[in-house]
Amino acid sequence: MSEVVRPVGGPMRELLRVAPGPVDLEAIDPRSTPGLPVAAGYGPARKDWARTQVELMGAELGRQQEMLYAAAQGAAGPGSATSAPAQADAGLGGDRPRRVLLVLQAMDCGGKDGTVKRVAGAMNPLGLHIRSFGPPTEEELRHDFLWRVRRALPPPGYVGVFNRSHYEDVLIARVEGLVDEATWRSRYAVINDFERELAEQAVTVVKVMLHISHAEQGERLMERLTDPTKFWKYNPSDLDTRARWGAYQAAYAEALERCGTDAAPWFVVPADRKWYRDWAVAHLLRETFDGLHLGYPPADFDVERERDRLRSQRRP
């Protein structure tokens, strides 16, 4: 097998997209495998098949990522697009080079880090812009909740990954009562405006909820409490959060419903099986890139003339 096999039943962007209307997460089986083709085989063989497919897609994603990056370099003038991550620029401009932003949200142990490692890890780290969001700092709290998010946007030409995001402001903030209801309720519209603005600025947003079951979370937490190389991933507060599972699922369902827009759709990826999760997210990214119809920029110099200059140069 050396070719990327397409999902069955349609592109993953259709199969996994959150449909309009009320969202019922209970109705989505975290162990299901939408789109997985017969070619994957049965039983444990599927895992190896999917891992190989993710590797194959990695090469393809890397090429797409390079074209995205190349377009931005051309626009800024080669050699001048450095110091870039510090210059995340959310200014307007329809002709601006594109950016892609993968937003990852999940319950604890949902596999955000693993997805970054496996899927983003298949791309060139030079063109990645990964940002994690934790509890806001004091400085961040002095600003509106999108302030730190705007500063974390990928620069033109980069593939950004948000490991958690502004959605925590309608998830943790809601369930843990960090703000009053009127405040978190008002945020759905603010988020939709923000994400529409991003689309207008050539930022293609792919929002993914990694959907795990309560039982699977329990097993993964027990692993972190058993394997000494995983103790560092555990925090006693994880169990307090787990105790509020139902409230979090309700908060997720409402966020998916209110903020699943055409400008920035939400996808739910069944994530109890790690190999399926990575395979599905890789396809979502591949399909997103395909939709951008990227290509390498033409030369902005006289190619023949430069070749002649090079040939005629002697070592000084």
Place this chain on the structure above:
Amino acid sequence: MSEVVRPVGGPMRELLRVAPGPVDLEAIDPRSTPGLPVAAGYGPARKDWARTQVELMGAELGRQQEMLYAAAQGAAGPGSATSAPAQADAGLGGDRPRRVLLVLQAMDCGGKDGTVKRVAGAMNPLGLHIRSFGPPTEEELRHDFLWRVRRALPPPGYVGVFNRSHYEDVLIARVEGLVDEATWRSRYAVINDFERELAEQAVTVVKVMLHISHAEQGERLMERLTDPTKFWKYNPSDLDTRARWGAYQAAYAEALERCGTDAAPWFVVPADRKWYRDWAVAHLLRETFDGLHLGYPPADFDVERERDRLRSQRRP
């Protein structure tokens, strides 16, 4: 072959380290392969061997990187070490979690980007902090030359990569006459003080010059002028820089001599052969990690008690 084979003749950190005293880059053959063991075979077979070895080292580097990261998470309290790249903190503190910073310098086409892709790409992108330095922005020019460098340091627990660095301030700045001689001459001491300060702050700096030949640069430039998928990497000014090859080599030699310190040694990696370059840099990183004697942090909670809590929790 499934084991990492050690270099022959000593660790790469000894074989490639710039010795004290005047540096003669002409005496280092960019096609040489110091440390390459007999196991690599002969002729083209060596390339495959080296690529496989880099992959094997990638898994090892990934483990080391995770331990580095874990130690920082533990120190900051799990779950709180996010938004980290925005918080690069260069404050003092001997007990602070370590950081590793790989500084890459080279002439155009020297392979900086390729090294990032192949060697850094073998690690988890979540724990990487890659920064590229181009011509300083207006804001950067209003500060001293290290200002933007301090802001680009990796946060504790991260592996940083500088794609170009503060060394451009004694290379480009010198050769292109961007500052007067007294200014660039004064910078060697400033850089040495800065790098000693980094060492005291638990930042382990590995400085690598990728050393290519004038002829190899010519071939790679011609490739960029021939393959339309590489046009974007070319800039006509590259040939102007190439015309000053000798002056740049002299500037490199002096930087290597004046700033090769025990706190932050310089390594020269022969880089005409890309497979050797990646193999050598991977070993330099591996040996650097080994020297840090990293381990996973112990649990900072009562493991038995947490397991009991988890077991007794029912789905709400």
